[in-house]
Each structure stands twice: as C-alpha cells, then as structure tokens.
Amino acid sequence: MSDHDLPLDFGDPAGLEALRAELRAWLADHPLPERRAGEAPAEFLHRWHRLLHSGGWVGLDVPEEYGGRGLTALHQVTVSDELGACRAPGVPRIGYLAHALLEFASQGQRTRLLPRMLAGDDVWCQGFSEPGAGSDLAGMxxxxxRSEDDGHYIVNGQKLWTSYAQYSDYCLLLARTEREAPAHASITAFALPVDRAGVTVRPLKAANGDDEFCELFLDDxxxxxxxxxxxxxxxxxxAMTTVNYERNALDTGHLSKYGLLLEHLRQELRGCRTELPDGIVSAVGQCVVDYQVLVAHARRRTAERLAGQTAGPESSVDKLLMTRAEQRLxxxxxxxxxxxxxxDGGTVYGEYLYSRAASVYGGTSQIQRNIIAKRLLRLPSASRTS
Ligand SMILES: Cc1cc2nc3c(=O)[nH]c(=O)nc-3n(C[C@H](O)[C@H](O)[C@H](O)COP(=O)(O)OP(=O)(O)OC[C@H]3O[C@@H](n4cnc5c(N)ncnc54)[C@H](O)[C@@H]3O)c2cc1C
Structure with a gap:
C-alpha cells in the first residue's frame, strides 16, 4: 500500500476527491507543526486544532449555523482519513461531544457553544466516570x-479519568438529579465552566508520561x-449518544495510521538481513487480517451514516475491532x-503504551461484548440464565 492508497475509498459521490485535493493543497501551504520545547501534548494538539479550524477542516458535518461546513459524515470521515494518511498530529476529538450537543442542547445553547467548540476557542472535557462508577456509569x-428559589443546581461529587480537564474551559458533566429513581431517568447533563467556584482539577500522570487524566472535585x-x-x-x-459516537474508528484518522504502520512493518521485514524472529510473519499476517476486517467494517458503517443512521449499539462492534487491530499491531x-x-522514549513505544488503553476508554472491551450480547443479539443477561 502506498501513501495514496487510502483505506476509505468511496469513489467520488459528493465531490470527495475535490475535498481531498483541497486539503492536500492546504497542507502544502501549512506544514504540519512541530511540538515546541516544554509544550504539553494537549497544548500542541490544541494549537493544531486551531490551525485546522482556520482552514475550515473541523466540523465538516456540523450545520453551518453552528460553525461547521454543513457537509456530510462522509466528508468528515474523508478529512480525518486524509489527515491520518499524512501523519498529522491528530484529528481534534470533539465529534462525539458536538453530536451530543447537536442532539440534546437547545437552539440557543448550540448557537452559543458549538462554534466556539469547533474553533477551539473553548476546550471541552467529558465528566462521566467516577471512582465508583466507570463501567457501571449508572451507579454515579x-x-x-435543585434549589427551590430560582431553580439553579448545587452539585457535589467527584469525577475521575477526566481527560485534559486542566486544559478545558467546559466539562460535559453528568450528575444525578434524583437520588432514588432508576439511572435512565435520574441523570442530567450540564455544560459546566471548569473555572466555576467549587471546581478543583487535579491532574494524574499516566504510564506514557502524559498528563491526560484528571480528578475533578465538585464542592457546592x-x-x-x-x-x-x-x-x-x-x-x-x-451519555449513550456520546459514547456511541466515541466508539468509532472513522472520525479519528486511525485507519490510515494503522495502514501506514503496517506498511512500515512490511518494509522492515523485507529489508531484514538477519533471521526473522519466530512467528513474526504470521503475527504480521494476523495484523493484516485485523486491518482489512476493520476497513471493510468501517466502509459499511460510513455508508450507514450517509443513509442517515445515527450511532447506536453497533458502535460496540467498531470499538472491539479497532481495539483488537490497534493492540495487535x-x-x-x-x-x-x-x-x-x-x-522507552521512542515514538512507537509511546503509541504502544497508549494502545493498551484502547480496551478501557470509551467503555471496556468486556462492556462492549455485554452490549453486543444484550442489545444486538438480544441474549438474556447472565443473572437470568444462572
Ligand atoms: C485513556 C482514557 C481516557 C479516559 N477519558 C475519560 C474521560 O475523558 N471522561 C470520563 O468520564 N472517563 C474517561 N475514561 C474512563 C473510562 O471511561 C473508564 O475507565 C471505563 O469506563 C472503565 O471504568 P473503570 O475504570 O471504573 O473500570 P471498572 O468499571 O471498575 O472495571 C474494572 C474491570 O471490570 C470489568 N467489568 C466491570 N463491569 C463488568 C461487567 N458488568 N461485565 C464484565 N466485566 C466487567 C471491566 O471490563 C474492567 O476490566 C478514560 C479512560 C481511559 C483509559
């Protein structure tokens, strides 16, 4: 596979080739930025996000009235794919939060919040997980x-693993508004400004050295x-809408990235002048199979999105296939x-460490299998069968 043999080739149903050419021309004029000395990864990605937005490359499938380009999901996927293929630093990971706002926020909130989110003027984080509520999110x-007088809320609690909260302006926060009612009826979402009085953010260091994770304390x-x-x-x-959009391989540029890494492995093996390590050829063969399955699946899912299907429990299949392909690779x-x-310290080693998290973030692999069993296969739950 060459750099130009992109995995998501849909022909040219809606000017996609023109869009790719437009992006390539823009990239030729705007070389990929380098991380500055002392710049945190999140700050670097934010700088890149703003640069991409200045070229019109963020929120392609978001309506123009909310700061996007009013194109289709396929246009967004194509741009992400092309960015992955040119080894861009990353595709801004805001699509799933934007979709949640598009579906649930009021017209006024969408107008006020979305253009700033897309532009990177406001950085958002996701305050869902808690120390005792990750897989069991409903147990938060x-x-x-709610106050009796003017209807404001007083929030108390703690969030955990809140990615990049220390760099964020807003948190999409979940809190329980009814103590006793079942989860699906008692949890409410808020757009919380992170600098609000009573919010404390404490960053945690991850195994790859990044300061992605945070604890978020909420006191009155x-x-x-x-x-x-x-x-x-x-x-x-x-929350379910958000995670269903989060669990996909399409908007992230990951497919191109995996394709390029596979090609790198192939070239390394072909150029190898010593005896190949035991089992390595079949391991690479398995990676090719994982990758091809993921690409075929992603094509089908893109076609479904184009036909107007919103993200649902099928995204658990995306997440499992993506996790398997990435970790084996x-x-x-x-x-x-x-x-x-x-x-230790090499770029691929850093990416390897992050790949270990793929089976946890956005819901663990066990939870994805549970969702597939219950929601797609409609199997009875374990407790009912035991
Ligand atoms: C890189 C990264 C970024 C993240 N970013 C965010 C973020 O920005 N915002 C946010 O809110 N959260 C974030 N998270 C948290 C993530 O959503 C949770 O870690 C995840 O949902 C698992 O929850 P937990 O860590 O509490 O593990 P637990 O729920 O305690 O699970 C522990 C183990 O038990 C298994 N398990 C639990 N329940 C079941 C079950 N019913 N059946 C079978 N197995 C089960 C799990 O699969 C897992 O192996 C992030 C996590 C990572 C790794």
Missing part, C-alpha cells in the same frame, strides 16, 4: 440538588438551570521495528 453518585458548585443540557433525566440518553511493531522507535 455525583449529585445535583452552582450550576444555572440555563446550563443544563436537555431536560432533567435526559443525561443517560445523552503495536504489540507486533515492538518486535519488528528498530530499537530507537520502540525503546
């Missing part, structure tokens, strides 16, 4: 009590009723690529 204990935080997203009790549906890369890339 962060609580929003006042949130206005106008900052609620959707109706009271809509939070569970909003990086495990194999560690055995094949030169030391300077895969030793």
């Amino acid at each position: 204990s962060t609580h929003a009590r 935080v006042r949130i206005e009723a106008s900052e609620r997203i959707g109706a009271e009790g809509d939070g569970w549906r909003l 990086y495990e194999t890369a560690l055995r094949v690529l030169p030391d300077e890339l895969v030793r």
Whole structure:
C-alpha cells in the first residue's frame, strides 16, 4: 500500500476527491507543526486544532449555523482519513461531544457553544466516570440538588479519568438529579465552566508520561438551570449518544495510521538481513487480517451514516475491532521495528503504551461484548440464565 492508497475509498459521490485535493493543497501551504520545547501534548494538539479550524477542516458535518461546513459524515470521515494518511498530529476529538450537543442542547445553547467548540476557542472535557462508577456509569453518585428559589443546581461529587480537564474551559458533566429513581431517568447533563467556584482539577500522570487524566472535585458548585443540557433525566440518553459516537474508528484518522504502520512493518521485514524472529510473519499476517476486517467494517458503517443512521449499539462492534487491530499491531511493531522507535522514549513505544488503553476508554472491551450480547443479539443477561 502506498501513501495514496487510502483505506476509505468511496469513489467520488459528493465531490470527495475535490475535498481531498483541497486539503492536500492546504497542507502544502501549512506544514504540519512541530511540538515546541516544554509544550504539553494537549497544548500542541490544541494549537493544531486551531490551525485546522482556520482552514475550515473541523466540523465538516456540523450545520453551518453552528460553525461547521454543513457537509456530510462522509466528508468528515474523508478529512480525518486524509489527515491520518499524512501523519498529522491528530484529528481534534470533539465529534462525539458536538453530536451530543447537536442532539440534546437547545437552539440557543448550540448557537452559543458549538462554534466556539469547533474553533477551539473553548476546550471541552467529558465528566462521566467516577471512582465508583466507570463501567457501571449508572451507579454515579455525583449529585445535583435543585434549589427551590430560582431553580439553579448545587452539585457535589467527584469525577475521575477526566481527560485534559486542566486544559478545558467546559466539562460535559453528568450528575444525578434524583437520588432514588432508576439511572435512565435520574441523570442530567450540564455544560459546566471548569473555572466555576467549587471546581478543583487535579491532574494524574499516566504510564506514557502524559498528563491526560484528571480528578475533578465538585464542592457546592452552582450550576444555572440555563446550563443544563436537555431536560432533567435526559443525561443517560445523552451519555449513550456520546459514547456511541466515541466508539468509532472513522472520525479519528486511525485507519490510515494503522495502514501506514503496517506498511512500515512490511518494509522492515523485507529489508531484514538477519533471521526473522519466530512467528513474526504470521503475527504480521494476523495484523493484516485485523486491518482489512476493520476497513471493510468501517466502509459499511460510513455508508450507514450517509443513509442517515445515527450511532447506536453497533458502535460496540467498531470499538472491539479497532481495539483488537490497534493492540495487535503495536504489540507486533515492538518486535519488528528498530530499537530507537520502540525503546522507552521512542515514538512507537509511546503509541504502544497508549494502545493498551484502547480496551478501557470509551467503555471496556468486556462492556462492549455485554452490549453486543444484550442489545444486538438480544441474549438474556447472565443473572437470568444462572
Ligand atoms: C485513556 C482514557 C481516557 C479516559 N477519558 C475519560 C474521560 O475523558 N471522561 C470520563 O468520564 N472517563 C474517561 N475514561 C474512563 C473510562 O471511561 C473508564 O475507565 C471505563 O469506563 C472503565 O471504568 P473503570 O475504570 O471504573 O473500570 P471498572 O468499571 O471498575 O472495571 C474494572 C474491570 O471490570 C470489568 N467489568 C466491570 N463491569 C463488568 C461487567 N458488568 N461485565 C464484565 N466485566 C466487567 C471491566 O471490563 C474492567 O476490566 C478514560 C479512560 C481511559 C483509559
């Protein structure tokens, strides 16, 4: 596969080739930025996000009235794919939050929040998980009590693993507004300004050295009723919409990135002058199979989105296929690529470490299998069969 043999080739149903050419021309005039000395990864990605937005390359499938380009999901996927193929630093990971706002926020909130989110003027984080509520998100204990007088909320609780909260302006926060009611009716979403009195952000260091994770403490935080997203009790549906968009391989440029890494492995093996390590050829073969399955699946899912299907429980299949392809690929890369890339501190080693998290973020692989069993196959739950 060459750099130009992109995995998601849909022909040219809606000017996609012109869009790719437009992006390539823009990239030729705007060389990929380098990370500056002392610049945190999140700050670097934010700078890149703003540069992309200045060229019109963020939010292609978001309506123009909310700051996007009013094109289709396929245009967004094509841009992400092309960016991955040119080894861009990353595709801004905001599509899933934008979709949640598009579906649940009021017209006024969409107009106020979305253009700034797309432009990178406001950075957003996702405040869902808690120390006792990750897979069992419904068990969250962060609580929003509504005041009797003007209807504002007072929020208390703790969030955990909130990615890049320390760089964020807003948190899409979930809190329980009814203590006793079942989860699907008692959780409410808010757009919380992170600098609000009573919010404390404490960053945690991850194994790859990044400062992605944060704890978020909420002590008597006042949130206005106008900052609620959707109706009271809509939070569970909003959360499921968000994670369903998050669990896909399409908007992230990952497919091109995997394709390029596979090609790198192939070239390394072909140029190898010593005896190949045991089992390495079949390991790479398996990576090719994983990759091809993922690409075929992604093509089908893109076609479904074009036909107007919104993200649902099928995205658990996307997430599992993506996790398997990514983890096997990086495990194999560690055995094949030169030391300077895969030793501690090497770029591929850093990516390998992050690939380990793929089976956890956005919901663990076990949870994806549970969703497939229950929601797609409609199997009875384990407790009913035991
Ligand atoms: C890189 C990264 C970024 C993240 N970013 C964010 C973020 O920005 N915002 C946010 O809110 N969260 C974020 N998370 C948190 C993530 O959503 C949770 O880690 C994930 O949902 C798992 O929850 P947990 O860590 O509490 O594990 P637990 O839920 O405690 O699970 C522990 C283990 O038990 C298994 N398990 C639990 N329940 C079941 C079950 N019913 N059946 C079978 N197995 C089960 C799990 O699969 C897992 O192996 C991030 C996580 C990572 C790794």
